[in-house]
Amino acid sequence: MPQLRRDPVTRRWIIIATDRAKRPQDFVNESQPLAEAFCPFCEGNEDKTPKEIFADRNDGSSTNGPGWNLRVVPNKYPALQVEGELDKRPDGMYDRMNGIGAHEVIIETPEHHLSLTDLTPEQITNVLWVYRDRLLDLERDKRLAYGMLFKNVGAAAGATLEHTHSQLIVTPVVPATVGHEMEVASDYFQYRGRCLLCDIVREELDAGSRIVWEGKSFVAYVPYAPRFPFETWILPREHRSHYPALEHAEAQELAVALKTTLMKIESALDRPAYNYMIHTSPFGTDPLAEYHWHIEIIPRIARVAGFEWGTGFYINPVSPEDAAAFLREIEVKPDGKKRKKKKPATKKHA
Amino acid sequence: MPQLRRDPVTRRWIIIATDRAKRPQDFVNESQPLAEAFCPFCEGNEDKTPKEIFADRNDGSSTNGPGWNLRVVPNKYPALQVEGELDKRPDGMYDRMNGIGAHEVIIETPEHHLSLTDLTPEQITNVLWVYRDRLLDLERDKRLAYGMLFKNVGAAAGATLEHTHSQLIVTPVVPATVGHEMEVASDYFQYRGRCLLCDIVREELDAGSRIVWEGKSFVAYVPYAPRFPFETWILPREHRSHYPALEHAEAQELAVALKTTLMKIESALDRPAYNYMIHTSPFGTDPLAEYHWHIEIIPRIARVAGFEWGTGFYINPVSPEDAAAFLREIEVKPDGKKRKKKKPATKKHA
Numbered sequence: 001m002p003q004l005r006r007d008p009v010t011r012r013w014i015i016i017a018t019d020r021a022k023r024p025q026d027f028v029n030e031s032q033p034l035a036e037a038f039c040p041f042c043e044g045n046e047d048k049t050p051k052e053i054f055a056d057r058n059d060g061s062s063t064n065g066p067g068w069n070l071r072v073v074p075n076k077y078p079a080l081q082v083e084g085e086l087d088k089r090p091d092g093m094y095d096r097m098n099g100i101g102a103h104e105v106i107i108e109t110p111e112h113h114l115s116l117t118d119l120t121p122e123q124i125t126n127v128l129w130v131y132r133d134r135l136l137d138l139e140r141d142k143r144l145a146y147g148m149l150f151k152n153v154g155a156a157a158g159a160t161l162e163h164t165h166s167q168l169i170v171t172p173v174v175p176a177t178v179g180h181e182m183e184v185a186s187d188y189f190q191y192r193g194r195c196l197l198c199d200i201v202r203e204e205l206d207a208g209s210r211i212v213w214e215g216k217s218f219v220a221y222v223p224y225a226p227r228f229p230f231e232t233w234i235l236p237r238e239h240r241s242h243y244p245a246l247e248h249a250e251a252q253e254l255a256v257a258l259k260t261t262l263m264k265i266e267s268a269l270d271r272p273a274y275n276y277m278i279h280t281s282p283f284g285t286d287p288l289a290e291y292h293w294h295i296e297i298i299p300r301i302a303r304v305a306g307f308e309w310g311t312g313f314y315i316n317p318v319s320p321e322d323a324a325a326f327l328r329e330i331e332v333k334p335d336g337k338k339r340k341k342k343k344p345a346t347k348k349h350a
Numbered sequence: 351m352p353q354l355r356r357d358p359v360t361r362r363w364i365i366i367a368t369d370r371a372k373r374p375q376d377f378v379n380e381s382q383p384l385a386e387a388f389c390p391f392c393e394g395n396e397d398k399t400p401k402e403i404f405a406d407r408n409d410g411s412s413t414n415g416p417g418w419n420l421r422v423v424p425n426k427y428p429a430l431q432v433e434g435e436l437d438k439r440p441d442g443m444y445d446r447m448n449g450i451g452a453h454e455v456i457i458e459t460p461e462h463h464l465s466l467t468d469l470t471p472e473q474i475t476n477v478l479w480v481y482r483d484r485l486l487d488l489e490r491d492k493r494l495a496y497g498m499l500f501k502n503v504g505a506a507a508g509a510t511l512e513h514t515h516s517q518l519i520v521t522p523v524v525p526a527t528v529g530h531e532m533e534v535a536s537d538y539f540q541y542r543g544r545c546l547l548c549d550i551v552r553e554e555l556d557a558g559s560r561i562v563w564e565g566k567s568f569v570a571y572v573p574y575a576p577r578f579p580f581e582t583w584i585l586p587r588e589h590r591s592h593y594p595a596l597e598h599a600e601a602q603e604l605a606v607a608l609k610t611t612l613m614k615i616e617s618a619l620d621r622p623a624y625n626y627m628i629h630t631s632p633f634g635t636d637p638l639a640e641y642h643w644h645i646e647i648i649p650r651i652a653r654v655a656g657f658e659w660g661t662g663f664y665i666n667p668v669s670p671e672d673a674a675a676f677l678r679e680i681e682v683k684p685d686g687k688k689r690k691k692k693k694p695a696t697k698k699h700a
Contacts, residue, residue, distance in 0.1 A: 007574065016666050017665055018667060093550070158653040184361055225363070275660075277656050306507070306627050309648060310625075311521070312526035313363055
């Protein structure tokens with residue numbers, strides 16, 4: 001059973017998940033490439049993943065068999081598990097609980113050679129809609145407090161499989177990063193009576209210099225003080241605290257916003273490793289006046305060194321205004337059809 | 351001039367340092383190896399660094415020439431610069447100031463092929479003593495608020511040069527990570543009237559299961575909830591808030607503690623990339639009852655992925671008790687003499 005432990009110095013929670021471990025002496029340096037040999041996410045290999053939680057299936061296909069467009073399965077090596085009791089308790093002067101939660105994988109397409117930006121806006125809309133459905137479903141488990149949706153692309157971003165997928169980890173406590181953001185936002189709201197990110201959207205649209213993409217309901221921009229070169233955030237222009245309140249027409253525009261932004265980043269940086277994370281409100285909360293959900297996209301082209309770990313400062317060698325101007329100027333066609341199938345030898349993320 | 355900008359969502363400060371930048375289109379993936387061609391830190395290449403701030407020199411040698419054992423120079427590509435005014439100001443709804451500070455490099459030995467653990471305890475004592483001297487010197491500049499000493503070893507840890515060195519970045523604001531730690535420690539102290547890390551030292555010495563090394567004045571242990579496999583902290587057993595209050599006999603023991611711990615980690619993980627960071631109290635503060643300086647050592651054998659970036663949670667596949675037991679059992683001889691010089695072809699960090 002994984003264990004949640006809290007570090008009293010930083011108040012950060014850590015998951016000790018030794019089932020995922022090799023023996024200590026088997027640890028190797030982090031420069032290993034992605035495994036290529038066999039892909040458990042490809043169509044035809046459905047028996048190599050745990051049983052599916054959801055699948056968008058073609059008529060006549062069988063559960064856990066081929067014939068699907070999108071598939072959600074439990075992670076085979078979960079950081080947290082659904083079965084069991086939380087059993088919160090002290091441990092000497094420290095605090096721990098059992099690692100209860102969920103860890104799911106959203107396999108975005110059956111085709112191994114495609115990346116998220118190769119999918120049509122309709123396919124990406126389905127991915128974003130499944131994100132919503134999974135949050136709504138898991139929120140019903142009253143032991144659980146928060147759902148973090150994220151995507152790792154490329155070995156430098158922590159991906160261990162190449163086949164395009166997203167992940168959802170649901171935790172029994174609100175994560176420190178989100179909790180801190182909510183405290184800051186609440187503090188801002190108490191003083192001004194306005195949502196911080198609503199103010200930022202207004203400021204960015206007025207200034208224009210850091211805008212990457214602008215639609216009817218969403219905007220993509222490089223933050224004023226980004227941690228990483230070409231970091232870009234996407235958020236609803238109107239105030240929305242909870243991702244699952246997304247309407248279907250909004251999901252369609254968000255798919256275009258996400259695909260466009262990622263295509264621009266891939267073009268600018270020659271298909272870099274990247275992560276994106278969706279920050280939304282905790283489970284079981286009503287609409288919040290002070291919190292605003294958003295997607296953070298971070299290209300992983302710079303290494304994090306001792307100064308960043310020690311201080312929380314980041315040294316960014318590209319001004320956000322330069323990065324945004326560069327991304328704005330790149331022309332992409334997000335509504336294009338799926339690319340022609342390539343042979344594995346030409347896979348872009350290999 | 352570098353610029354400090356504050357992100358209002360996280361209240362984190364970011365350094366925009368475009369003088370260090372390539373053009374956006376020159377960015378490459380992070381998997382580049384360390385440059386090997388030419389080393390500006392080697393003896394004989396003193397004219398390839400900015401003019402030295404301090405050097406431990408042999409009799410008869412000339413400033414900025416060969417004949418030294420340890421050398422402190424300004425970073426050639428500084429994240430912050432000493433010259434200029436802070437010029438704190440609003441920027442629309444945001445906050446910024448000029449990037450005033452200091453960025454120094456401590457070259458720990460003239461010999462390229464040695465790592466820190468190849469140095470004698472006496473040599474490491476000199477390194478630790480120079481850390482102290484540089485903090486005391488820079489603290490006299492009233493514009494500056496905090497000095498972060500750190501070391502990056504290996505490309506995966508953000509090192510760009512192989513020759514063993516540490517860095518000191520001095521910032522005009524207290525970094526978020528340290529500020530948060532101090533708030534947590536202050537909160538603990540207000541409730542209990544005791545220092546949090548003093549309590550942790552007692553708890554760890556009583557439990558014993560996470561202790562890596564124990565001396566008269568210092569102890570090394572794996573924290574109860576570490577972010578990374580084999581993360582190890584070293585701290586004074588008695589309450590000490592400020593690193594520069596170190597006495598020389600303590601520096602001698604700390605050198606043994608640091609060398610022993612790093613040798614054990616290098617042995618356990620086959621010389622991994624790692625960072626260490628020294629967390630001490632801000633400049634211009636009197637001894638603090640609630641803060642306790644410490645060194646955090648983080649082996650960089652796991653990649654940080656979207657979940658960690660999004661939540662501040664870390665998934666650690668090795669239990670701290672297993673890691674500590676493994677490190678305890680490794681026998682090392684920290685008081686050995688410098689290793690016999692090897693040819694560059696056998697360099698361990700290549």
